[in-house]
Amino acid sequence: MMMMEKSHYGGHRRWACSCSARLVFWSTILIAVFYLIFQSPPSTSSLHSNVKWSGQNWEKRVKNSAHPRSNSKSGNHLSVLVTGAAGFVGTHVSLALKNRGDGVVGLDNFNNYYDPSLKRARQKLLENSGVFVIEGDINDHELLKKLFDLVQFTHVMHLAAQAGVRYAMENPDSYVHSNIAGLVSIFEICKIANPQPAIVWASSSSVYGLNSGVPFSENDRTDQPASLYAATKKAGEEIAHTYNHIYGLSITGLRFFTVYGPWGRPDMAYFFFTKDILKGKSISIFEGPDHKSVARDFTYIDDIVKGCLGALDTAEKSTGSGGKKKKPAQLRVFNLGNTSPVPVTKLVSILEKLLKVKAKRNIQPLPRNGDVLFTHADVSYARKEFGYQPKTDLETGLKKFVHWYLDYYSHGTRKNSRKSSS
Numbered sequence: 287m288m289m290m291e292k293s294h295y296g297g298h299r300r301w302a303c304s305c306s307a308r309l310v311f312w313s314t315i316l317i318a319v320f321y322l323i324f325q326s327p328p329s330t331s332s333l334h335s336n337v338k339w340s341g342q343n344w345e346k347r348v349k350n351s352a353h354p355r356s357n358s359k360s361g362n363h364l365s366v367l368v369t370g371a372a373g374f375v376g377t378h379v380s381l382a383l384k385n386r387g388d389g390v391v392g393l394d395n396f397n398n399y400y401d402p403s404l405k406r407a408r409q410k411l412l413e414n415s416g417v418f419v420i421e422g423d424i425n426d427h428e429l430l431k432k433l434f435d436l437v438q439f440t441h442v443m444h445l446a447a448q449a450g451v452r453y454a455m456e457n458p459d460s461y462v463h464s465n466i467a468g469l470v471s472i473f474e475i476c477k478i479a480n481p482q483p484a485i486v487w488a489s490s491s492s493v494y495g496l497n498s499g500v501p502f503s504e505n506d507r508t509d510q511p512a513s514l515y516a517a518t519k520k521a522g523e524e525i526a527h528t529y530n531h532i533y534g535l536s537i538t539g540l541r542f543f544t545v546y547g548p549w550g551r552p553d554m555a556y557f558f559f560t561k562d563i564l565k566g567k568s569i570s571i572f573e574g575p576d577h578k579s580v581a582r583d584f585t586y587i588d589d590i591v592k593g594c595l596g597a598l599d600t601a602e603k604s605t606g607s608g609g610k611k612k613k614p615a616q617l618r619v620f621n622l623g624n625t626s627p628v629p630v631t632k633l634v635s636i637l638e639k640l641l642k643v644k645a646k647r648n649i650q651p652l653p654r655n656g657d658v659l660f661t662h663a664d665v666s667y668a669r670k671e672f673g674y675q676p677k678t679d680l681e682t683g684l685k686k687f688v689h690w691y692l693d694y695y696s697h698g699t700r701k702n703s704r705k706s707s708s
């Protein structure tokens with residue numbers, strides 16, 4: 287009996303306990319839900335600005351980095367904001383500008399589209415050369431405002447973008463976010479800056495889409511893009527026209543043709559072919575209908591850098607102020623290619639020779655995922671305007687790439703087991 291009573295009493299207490307525990311549990315959940323619904327979380331930008339983008343030290347670093355050397359080799363004394371500075375082209379262009387004495391501030395969001403540790407390594411390289419790279423997004427208006435309040439940039443080299451033609455089918459939003467919204471965000475801040483900087487930005491050879499007439503000239507049609515990537519770059523060129531027309535921004539678009547070289551992008555074929563050949567993994571080589579070879583006008587990074595600097599140096603000043611245009615401003619688009627397309631099969635043969643490893647070739651029909659059959663640049667306009675003349679053939683350029691690749695990744699595995707990305 288006693289036992290029963292005890293147990294009854296014990297049972298009641300357990301019931302009461304579990305009841306109040308449940309009450310506490312559900313009220314916590316309820317409070318959390320209310321909090322999530324009715325409290326807007328602090329914006330990431332303000333969070334960041336408190337932590338990373340303020341303080342005298344931060345401002346000093348920005349200003350120092352932006353300041354051109356008085357004995358600048360170019361004699362131009364540019365102060366350039368380079369977006370996408372920890373990217374492949376961004377790193378090389380930033381270094382070249384800094385080395386000749388121009389001021390450079392880098393901006394990069396270090397996203398994980400490909401191995402961010404490669405971007406961090408590039409950042410280290412830049413910081414060793416005196417280029418401060420700010421971690422932030424081109425869509426962060428508050429950060430851009432802060433930067434433009436601190437520095438009177440003479441130029442913006444806008445290279446931040448979502449790259450890759452095939453990835454657009456997996457993640458279309460990121461192309462709209464970076465290549466459309468991000469571009470508008472950059473134009474908006476430049477539009478209200480006083481004085482307005484001149485802008486040079488990365489368009490793409492992919493705007494030529496399904497065109498069949500070669501070589502591709504800037505005057506050719508660009509209304510048949512084969513990928514969303516290409517479509518966002520084409521849209522960017524139209525948006526550039528609008529900002530030039532309404533606000534007097536001086537804008538130059540550069541159509542890059544399959545840029546490769548040391549510190550390159552791991553999502554590009556020459557890069558992951560190298561990785562896979564070394565690992566003994568098979569590589570897919572695309573071919574066109576009737577076994578037609580697919581070819582690209584592969585362009586070495588040093589040639590592209592020269593083109594970027596040429597475009598910056600010949601960019602005229604913007605003509606607007608206070609958000610209003612005073613008179614017509616410069617609007618240009620240039621092809622920056624190598625002018626000699628090479629079949630992808632030949633690219634693979636060169637890699638085999640340099641790596642001394644036979645590739646396991648898996649020939650596949652070109653998937654309908656954004657790729658085009660061939661690209662080929664006519665660069666006569668860039669040659670005329672700023673003496674652009676590509677000098678590096680594919681074999682010479684790949685040799686330099688392979689040298690860097692082996693050095694970078696063998697050091698990585700030995701010293702800090704850095705993984706090569708895919």
Ligand SMILES: O=C(O)[C@H]1O[C@H](OP(=O)(O)OP(=O)(O)OC[C@H]2O[C@@H](n3ccc(=O)[nH]c3=O)[C@H](O)[C@@H]2O)[C@H](O)[C@@H](O)[C@H]1O
Pocket residue numbers: 449450451489490491492542543544545553554555556570571572580581582630657658
């Ligand atoms: O000029 C540009 O505007 C673009 O250049 C670059 O695009 P692409 O020219 O397509 O380079 P990339 O992917 O290296 O493929 C190279 C070749 O390998 C073939 N390819 C590719 C993958 C594969 O598995 N097999 C294969 O044969 C493939 O069919 C192609 O023929 C940039 O990535 C892009 O961001 C943009 O800047």
